[in-house]
Amino acid sequence: MAQCVQSVQEFIQDSFVPMVAVLCSEDAEKITRKNNLNFSELLRPFCRLTSEGHVRDPNNQVQVVKNLRISVNNVVTRPSVPTSGVHSPAQRRLLSAVVSASQPAEGGVANVITAGDYDLNISATTPWFEAYRESFLQSMPASDHEFLNHYLACLLVVSSSEAVPVEQFHKLSQEQHMIQHNGEYTNPKWFIPNTLKYYVLLHDMSQGDEQRADSVYEDMKQRYGCQGCYLLKINSRTAAAGTDEQIPDPWSQYLNKSSLQSQLNVLITKSPKNYQWKSNLSTHGGLDLDLDNTHPLQLETAIDMPGSLDSLRAIAAETKTTTVYTGVAAGTSHGTCLTLNDHNRLRLFIQEFTFRGLLPHIEKNIRQLNDQLVSRKGLSRSLFSVTKKLFGGGKVPEKSIAELKNTSGLLYHPEAPELQIRKMADLCFLVQHYELAYSCYHTAKKDFLSDQAMLYAAGALEMAAVSAFLQGGAPRPYPAHYMDTAIQTYRDVCKNKVLAERCALFSAEVLKSQAKYSDAATLLIKMTSEDSDLCSALLLEQAAHCFINMRNPMVRKFAFHMILAGHRFSKAGQKRHALRCYCQAMQVYKGKGWSLAEDHINFTIGRQSFTLRQPENAVLAFRHILTNDSQQTATQQGAFLREYLYVYRNVPGVCEVALPQLTLPCINSSATRVYFGHERRLAEGEKQAATHVSLDQEFDQDLAAVWQDLEEQVVAAANRGVVPSTFYPTQCCLNSQTDNLHFPLAVVEEPIIVEVAFRNPLKVPLVLSDLSLLWKFTFKDFSRPQPQDIMVGDAVTITNEKEAIARLKLLPRQTGQLTILGLVYNLASTPSTGDSTINSPSATAGTSVRGRQDLEIQGPRLNQSKEEKTSVSHGPDRRLDPTITPPMPLLEVFFLQFPTALLCGEIRKAYVEFCNVSHVPLCGLRVASTHPDFFTFGSSSLATPLTPLSPTSFENCSAYKTLATPPGATPGSVTAVTLVSAADFGSGGGGVFGTGGKRIAEIPLGEGTLTPGESTQLPLWLRGPDQEGVHEINFLFYYEGAEKGGKISHRVLRHTVFICASRSLSVRATACRSNTLPEEEGRNGSMLVFVDVENINTSEAGVREFHIAQVSSSSKQWRLHKCINPAENKDCKLTTRERGKLCFRATRCKPHEATSKSLEKYTFADLSLGNEQIISSTTPCADFFFRRCQPSESWRPLIAVETQGRHSRSQGAGPGGGTEDITGVVRKCNEVDLDIIVLWKAFVVEDNKQVILEGQLHVALQTIGKEACSLRQKEEAQEMVLLKFKPELPPPMTRPSMEQLSHLIKTNLHYPESYSHSFVQKSLCMVPVILTLSNCSLAQVDAIIDLRHKTTSPESLEVHGSFTWLGQTQYKLQLRAQEVMRLPLRAGFLHAGVYNLGTPRVFAKLADQGAMCETSQQTATPGLIIINST
């Protein structure tokens, strides 16, 4: 139970006070009316006595009466409502009004209770409960079983202005007597038959004759005794004087406080607050009644009184109109005619009346009753009761009445002797003689119980307990069981809920004062019932307070009972109290994981707040339910949502001023993506647009790195190889993974698309409509004031269940700084029908609410410095703050006839269209690609007018530039030799082999710029990648504005294609030194080249057969010379899995070619195998040749480049020690550096049509004897991957291997094939043999030729045994670089036969090296000679 303003003792004492009735004459009433008060009201503020009174008890002991209060009331003689034990509806309304009028003070002091981990903010006091209790107790009907609220005395008030005041007094006295003794009025109950009458002469100082009043008073004194009358002078203040004087208004707290009550008060049957009712009445026709009934009485109904019926009618009439009058009454001030002196007089009057009149009267009566009791005690009490039992007939009439009152037991006549003791007890109680009162009650209780008069017994029990409690320093403990019995009896036996409730209120209060909170709570909870919601609510609330006040506060019980109370309050229509209860309970449930309960409370709070017009709170509460990951069912959530939306919609003024912040659906702000740039046309007929970047793509970190690297390279190329320090990679689409530290740049007139990710936490669908962005724009110093940004675009999204995204477009129209703040949208629970286009929120049907939600993106967590690591701080995220820059060119790229699948090495021609869609000219167009060998725009220097520029005439036309073979030419012989400089095919200034520009190509635009709106088509050749499989090829188009110095230096456009390459041919080639003598003097360069071509195509591609159309060579030093084994049918056909071998002879280029000004020039030699010659030195073919050696496989930025760089470095013959030199020199002599280009045609059946595809494959022959393949070895690629993880091994000390050294010198034996000799004539046959030594290397070589048969294997002995070299058997020679030396030898034969001359052994070493390097050279092939004998 909450704390009360009064102490328990005060409270109980004030609940039972002596009652005094008032009967007022008409004139007297008029006098008091001047103050807007009637007489009893006039006295009310002065009813508490400040001084002590004294009463002598029957034993002549003086009893001090402290702080006594008396209750003065007008007599009301209305018929009583039967004491049914329940409140009448009117009473209920009154109580309800009282409770609702009493609300917790705004910002009132709340005390914080800490219980366990709960900190509760609970209002310490519950004034509404006290108000209720007060009102409840005052409205207690006077019942027959107790006398406490029966009238003890009656004030008869007559005005001094009356003609004959004494007569008037007489009249009033008679009236009182009639009311009390006539028997017609049951209602105002009188304590004792001999009621004290106190005569008051009221004198109006302002108008009456004071002397006359005094004389009348003297007369009265004579008549009634000086203790029985009083002259009261009031209204001493004149209206004129009154205004400036400030007089306290003691009535206000009694009257204004309950102005609300007054309207309902009218209907109350037995209310001690009748002064209110009177006040209304007196302004009306009921006035006479008051004047007539000078009896100051409470609840007596004087039916026979003239005017009483009128008054009743008036009441009936007034029930409808009271509001008006009370309104008036409440507004006016009271006591305007009274001075402070008058106040004192009133106070004095009451004191005089009480001490002189009332208390002696009570004392007298107590004595009287005591005497009666004592005299009766003479009889044996027990005997008396026995006789009562034996001759019970004496009580028969009472019993019959009792039957009427059904179970409440026996009912005594008001004047019955059994009640004497109770009367005495009550009197004692009223004068605070609790000890005597207790003993009397105790005795009475016994009597009543023995009489089975249960109602009386219960009353006595109740009062016995109360008076026992009130005995200060009580000798006996508080008899709690008395109370329990009393309550039980009232409730169960007497069926009197009201009395039971009263009893419980006292009991609980007493228990509380004794810190028996648990008992009090139980008692209060027991008292709750279905009948009265208000009562139950209040009791439950008090019980809850009991729980929290316990020594170990029971927080949860408190909360639970608060909720129950709140529920009952809301049922009783006390919404404010209900809300308060729920809010207090909420403190316990909040954030403790009891989500179901929490949601329920929040929901209720939301509802109540809404009905109480506290929409903010309602919104808050509802927001709570809906944002939590609620465990509610879908239907429940749906209901919540509807309610929420409804509340939102009805929040007044919300839509007009500022949009409300909505919390539904959740926005995943970090998933917000921002896209800069206009929406691209994806495809237009056959045109295929560049993919660029779009919001549909997922962000890929690796890919972004690839693009960034490409951009860096192309920017470097555009800036003469240096990346400017201000370079910042272009980001078209910003998301959570991109670098958002910089303000993104957006171009004016180009849309910004913001993609917002919503998440619906609910199980019910949400409908969003009319989405638009909120933004802020500030002008920057780009001095061009003008048009407004216009927000374009809104979207309608239905978010069902989980997640959804919305894309919103913003079109900046001016340069400056834009900040996107948030979103505005309509939220609805179920799809509203098709009104999404209507903008005004009022037009949208159903429950839809327009609100906003801010977009705030938290940047990535900072983790650089120590402070940042230890604390949690986040960097900025500028995704939504784009800077709008002046217009920039905008490029669109379309591809025509772009294939998706190619054979490996296939050449295809496509077209690319560049289109400038902006209003600004565009220049500096470049392209970078991850696969530079995939495409070429052709060489800029060589005009290629042969290929048609427009794609329409392209059909079936070869991509190559061809010439018909001259008819006479032998197939397989060289038809053309061309010299070409690599620079011609290098794109850009750097050339293909330039360091930085490897993957960059400048695009040859007509004039170098694209004017606004212009578009250009360019041919583009594609070559299928060498490796089969799907290739992702990235193009990055770079372009700049014509004007430099803008905020954006350049722009890029991305394109990604996927090419599926399928296997075509596999070409392997080997070169070996031909042993035949060089045909030309001084030229030892002649080589055999074997080319193996295998069809490895899987037949699915529809390729029927491949034709090798031509084999071309390209090298700085070599050229193919001739085909050695031309096929019979001219063409070389290969069907599936067939293999063909081609042999060629290669020769060194002509000296003048080699020595001519540029060694860098490449010699292209075409060996056509068909009937037309493809000029390999022109655009597509040569382009791809020059692009070929670049690594295209598994190309990844940086790492791969790095490793590759190292790789090549380690291979190259860098500067270094002697060994390095040797290696270089030695290798040089084995190097071939010849590239074979195999040009093929594939006959493909496609849709029953034969299509001829063309292609070219490259084989780079590096060294003699080593096989080279057109396909890159897979192992190599793997090794490169591995290099990432392993520290690179230092390059091994390269010493030329034996094998390599053995190629230093090439030997040839020159001799006649057969030789005839007449052995008969001459037994020794001498044959001249010439040994040709040619130095392959570019260094001086020492050679030793040993002709002795050193190796004497049995086999060789057998064969060679019979022949010897004649003459010098060992030569030491020195060969200069590339020198060819002939050494004449002679061989001697003894017999005819076949001999192998290939026995000379040649050792060689580099001239400037030690012997260490001496190596036996390759033994020459067996040189067989036939010696014939003639």
Place this chain on the structure above:
Amino acid sequence: MAVCIAVIAKENYPLYIRSVPVQNELKFHYTVHTSLDVVEEKISAVGKAMADQRELYLGLLYPTEDYKVYGYVTNSKVKFVIVADSSNTSLRDNEIRSMFRKLHNSFTDVMCNPFYNPGDTIQSKAFDSMVSAMMVQAS
């Protein structure tokens, strides 16, 4: 037997609540929550010294009009609450005790699960089925 079984963490938030009549779930939540006051009262009543030998089973916490609420506290202050129908007179103290013991065992199994994060709501299927077994017996 039981109409509602709840497991409440040391910090008094629910780890697990199941009740048989689903439509009355809220009511059971309130009941269980309120019963915690009694549980705390009972624990503190035992006193600190006796805490070790304390009987885990707390017995009947309080009877409401329709239900009886029983409590059980593990040594780690995890509370088990079983709400049984008052009309079910066949339910004896021993049975309730054994139910709690079963519940405790099952709860221990849940805790032993290395993938269970202590403090999370219990989502174990085994636990679920055990609880349903205890509730089904009633109906």
